[in-house]
Amino acid sequence: MKLAVVAANGRVANKVIAEATGRGIEVTAFGKGDNNTAATTYVQKDLFDITKKDLAGFDAVVDAAGGWTAETVGVIPAAAKHIAGLVEGTKTRLVVVGGAGSLFVNPERTVTVDMGADFPTDWLPISHAHGEALQFLRDSKDLKWTYISPAADFQADGARSGEYTLAGEDFTLNSKGESTLSYADYAIALVDEIVSGNHIKERISVVSK
Secondary structure, eight states: OEEEEESTTSHHHHHHHHHHHHTTOEEEEEESSSOOSOOSEEEEOOGGGOOHHHHTTOSEEEEOOOOOSTTTTTHHHHHHHHHHHHHTTSSOEEEEEOOSTTSBOSTTSOOBGGGSTTSOGGGHHHHHHHHHHHHHHHHOSSOOEEEEEOOSEEETTOOOOSOOEEEOSBOOOOTTSOOEEEHHHHHHHHHHHHHHOOOTTEEEEEEOO
16 A cells, blocks of 8 residues: 655654554655655655655545644645645545544534533634535545544543544544543554545544544
């Protein structure tokens, strides 16, 4: 299996690359900075300079692009749209590292986490950017996409437990009544999905056990 990871210098991307290479998957990482990954091959290239030729022949591409400021959050939907345009109409799957704010909290699926009164105002632009990317994927016609939302408390330095609970579109709590997940366990779930291909054209979510 051949996997490409875009925006590979980020912390989630690094966990995904390490998880995938640890399973013997051939990983090509695309990043702007110097190589700080465990990838099989590293290509120093801005994600918006990546071409169809660059991504030809991969079984899947992971979009791990992020943005944390008012100036950079637009990268999230822009990256999804750019990468989708490169693999649409091919056999290559697009797996997007998503957000939790768009998960539904009511049975009718009309209210999302980020609509709650206690949702941090500072996080709304990021959540809306992730939501825009998700809607773009939903509207796509010939794209084999999967969007994976983490838990609300997404812990960069959390331990790798090796376990997780796979859920769907609804905001889901773990056995302790919490919405937590480590980057390391998210990476396990993401690589499991790449290997299985069980949720094409779906948004799924992951929470700790």
